[in-house]
Amino acid sequence: MTSAKSARRPHHWRRDLIELAALFTAVAVADAIANLIGHQPDGPYLLMASAVALVATAAFHTWWARRHSHAPPSEEADASTVGAGAAGGTGTSADEAEGAGGIAGAEETGTTLWRMRTTVLDAPGSLAALCTALAGLRVDILTLQTHPLAQGTVDEFLLRAPASLQAQELSREIAAAGGASTWIERADAHDLVDTPTRVLSLATRTALDAAELPLALRQLLGRCTIHSLPAVSVTGRATGQSAPVEGVLEETVMRLRDPSGGVISVERPYLPFTPTEFARARALVELDARLGPRVPRSEDVLTLPEGNEITVRRADQGDLAAARTMHDRCSPDTLSLRYHGPVADADRYLDHLLSPRFGRTLAVQTASGRLVALGHLLWDGDETEVALLVEDDWQRRGIGSELLRRLVALAEEAGCDSVYAVTQSRNTGMVAAMRALELPLDYQIEEGTLVITARLTSEEAARPSAPTERARR
Secondary structure (H helix, E strand, C coil): CHHHHHHHCCCCHHHHHHHHHHHHHHHHHHHHHHHHHHCCCCHHHHHHHHHHHHHHHHHHHHHHHHHHHCCCCCHHHHHHHHHHHHCCCCCCCHHHHHHHHHHHHHHHCCEEEEEEEEEECCCCCHHHHHHHHHHHCCCEEEEEEEEECCCCEEEEEEEEEECCCCHHHHHHHHHHCCCEEEEEEECCHHHHCCHHHHHHHHHHHHHHCHHHHHHHHHHHHCCCEEEEECCECCCCCECCCCCCCCCEEECCEEEEECCCCCEEEEECCCCCCCHHHHHHHHHHHHHHHHHCCCCCCCEEEEECCCCCEEEEEEECHHHHHHHHHHHHHCCHHHHHHHHCCCHHHHHHHHHHHCCCCCEEEEEEEECCCCEEEEEEEEEECCEEEEEEEECHHHCCCCHHHHHHHHHHHHHHHCCCCEEEEEEECCCHHHHHHHHCCCCCEEEEEECCEEEEEEECCCHHHHCCCCCHHHHHC
16 A cells, blocks of 8 residues: 555655755855864864754754654645545545445445346346446446346346435336346345355254254245145144155245155245256255254253253254153143143144254253253244243243243244244233233234234334234134
8 A cells, every 4th residue: 555655656856956955055064164163273172062963953853754744644635535536546445435334334325225136138238238227327236146047047136226216217227228027125234145155054054953944945035935844744644745856846936845754835926936046945955854853952951940950952853752741741721721722632743843844842851851841933934933831830930931032032043023822811821921021012812812923023013913814723
């Protein structure tokens, strides 16, 4: 940086000429004074005094020059520096400003991030026409992906546009430049991560936890609805759900074979899937199949108010026998409040509930290793359900509230907007635990069934909740 600035500094030849003339004049004056004083009685003393004065003057000049060389630049210099930066100089660049300010900086400068996808002809110059149209609107292209199709190409952009530019105007200009089936939505900071990095991150999360697969697919493909359809129902009957090994892609729906049996169905009605997206989703499913069942094995030891220690950990289908034994110790009323159906069918749900494909389960066990409580976070399409079961002898000790708090934290970590609990109005323990979350709650009662929805994000507050259908299910 310093050498570049020095190279641009103009050479002042007039100043060099004046300094050379001053040097010759000083030498002549010093010689004259030495000849005049040297022949006087006190000449040597006067010469020594003059030398001391000269040294002191030189030292003072050096100190003064160094002090003012570190002074702030003048307003003129500031203006010239800004001008050089604006003209493409080596001052602070726009990229450095983006790194320092991020999205906040974009908002302050009056810009907006957009995600745009459009289909163009697979012909030379088609992409150039789009870029020219965007440049005419003063839109900056941050990232670009291409998705080849049998006919044409889908180009996906991340754009930084002036805040005054409306989506309708942008879509109109893209259509005039040859784009078809254009789709535009607002982007956020998460979209600034490039696609290879995001895919590797999702693959890592899937490798560590089998319950991450549905979430990874949702983040990979954008806003979509994912359903895990088991091959065998809870009652033990075959559902007929199956898919070929290579999967099936049908415009806005893809069906992938679930490694644990059944089908993973992904729907995105507002935007067709491309073969590139289908290949990425299938690669994640194949990774899950190769790694087999797995859950993180971390444990937290907690002390209850009465002094007993309990351990909270993740549970899976390996805890099926212990969970059935806990069912045997629970009263019919406790099982009825949890499963909302015949108590004799309670054991049938456990294999489904403990499967990491359908969500995450937390188990509470005592110091002796006995299972006394289960908490479930279940993926339900676009929504997320929470459910608790605490053995009768361990109720009213804060275990349910602790499990619910941890389940909500897992939901927030997974990016869920809300969670809901289906219970009965007389289940005061569940109602109290939901209220203890100190989150905005919505209540819906239908035929004695109570659905409580907790909103986890401020954006969710503006959306109407529809728990009636969940209550019917």
